[in-house]
Amino acid sequence: MSPTRRLFVRSAAVLSLGFVAGCLGGGGSNGTPTNSDDDTTDLPDTTDTGTDPSGGTRPSGTGGPGITLTDVDSTPDIPIEPTVEVHRDVATDDHPPQLRVTLTNTSDERVEVGEGRAIFFQYVADDSRDLILLPAGQEYPADPGCWRLDEPIAVTEEYRIETFEPGESRSALVDLYGAARDDGEDSCLPVGEYHFETTFAVGDLTGGDEGRTTATWGFSLSLE
Template structure:
């Protein structure tokens, strides 16, 4: 059973807006002009690429950006498995790219995992961008993903600060259990999502038997890199 324990340290803070497999045995074809093998010709039976395959890629209407995950850190040296995947790789006006984060307890006993929000990359920023919650997190199932009505402009940027309650919470995970949650990618400071690579990282702490009053049993930093690219969906 998932429990949430939090120590209230303050009231509201705010996000400061800142910024197929080939065959090497295929014989070479001969150039008809010279009757000599020509390694630059395509293999027999291959007339080269189909022009239709060279057409522009199609995107959902209104798409302005596409996001991909280009790097993730190795498994940390604490008994947690952390994974990140794309829930929605496209950004459009009012609909940011979304990611799904999952944290699994690999130990033989119950662990408290904190910080509660940072563990799922909620409110974690990088170079003028920030990841914000998209719905509630869930334990041992996929979360229900929703897109909150954050104050944004037409190019994925927040137009106002986001209030954040100041407390330290944990996820209490029995052995083998996982917690999962979705986040959306936004630009800060009323800016726009810009093409480039963005490195996000957070620090994990574990507590034996889920007791945040006990001494930390482990700590590690884990992160990933996103690539943002502008696209033309017209």
């Protein structure tokens, strides 16, 4: 196996679903997202006091907004059913906003699906490439409370495959960050509405394209 190449991405690392390289990891091995056993979160008081929580040091319209799901695409016509929910709805000095993505095998057969990170919206940017979702539980180069990446994130170029048993559900938490910028603009999480979308591939993922089915699915978030 050739050494794993590394890509420096400024916003997303949604790998091409027609490309198979590096190590292929099945469910429960390399590339399996970490599930969280703790579904409870103590949310801070978000009452509007009319003051800037950053002490006036952030540009107007940015800082620690709350997030709301405003639209979710229809369920794709594949045996894997994706859902998304808000797990932490506000950015604080301790954590950025957070989503939970859940995938369920609705068929009575074992299903392989890829790419293993993109299907859980890990390293997926919004359409404007101003925001990016990253795996939770890791440290990234961003100022607490601002959550804008100071530099791009290195992502391995490999195609991971997840295997779902009949009826199996699996979840992963992703944190919302501002993507790294090179224009020198000092902004944190910007208010507005943003759409995220990824591609799912199921079927014979190690063979030819004729045995593979693909579908896209996504959702929209409002930051305010």
